[in-house]
Amino acid sequence: MxxxxxxxxxxxxxxxxxxxxxxxxxxEIDLSQNDVRASRPSRTLEGRTGSSGSKRKRGSQREVDVEGIHLALDQTNEQLRMIAEWPTRVLTNDNHVRTEFFCILNEMPELTSLDRELLQRHLMSCMDDLRGFILMPEDEREGLCLY
Structure with a gap:
């Protein structure tokens, strides 16, 4: 149930x-009162005087709750920023792979212009194939280019 x-x-x-x-x-976040106050001193309720202990306790609890929410939001925002950077990192990596691919093709003098063009068209259509070509041993590359 x-x-x-x-x-x-x-x-x-x-x-x-x-x-x-x-x-x-x-x-898994340690939100002891000292850690919370140290992380966001502008939002603490220090300096409150003249209230009873029970009110202070409730105020502290609210302070911890609010600070916990702010901390969770800050961490979520940081995670979202990292996720937003993923396409940039992938694009940078893909550009590196393409550059490496063209360098390898240019280092293969036995390829005709037509062979080079056909291989580029085939491998550029799929980034995984392109990465595989780069990681392939040289003798296997030559065998692939002969077909």
């Missing part, structure tokens, strides 16, 4: 057998 949680008189189906909401900051 699915885990159900009650919150302010409402029941929620958690779907994973747990009966509690997982905290936002539970993903």
């Amino acid at each position: 699915w885990g159900l949680t009650s919150l302010a008189g409402m029941r929620f189906d958690m779907g994973d057998g747990n009966e509690e909401f997982p905290p936002v900051y539970s993903q």
Whole structure:
């Protein structure tokens, strides 16, 4: 049976057998009060005076919750930035492969212009084939070019 949680008189189906909401900051992130304050000093509630201990405790808990959310958002944004860079890295690598491919073809004097052109058309249509050609031993390359 699915885990159900009650919150302010409402029941929620958690779907994973747990009966509690997982905290936002539970993903292997140490959010001790000192670490949170050190990471975002402008958002701390230091300097609050005159309130009872219980209010301070709730304020600290809210501070940790907000800081945990900000930290999680920062990490998510960093991951999204890295994902956005993937096409650039792939393109850079593909350009390197193409450059290497043309250098290898130019170093093969036994190829006629027509052979070179046909091989370029065939291999340039698929980057995996192009990479395979570059990694291929020289004697196998020559055998491929003769067909």
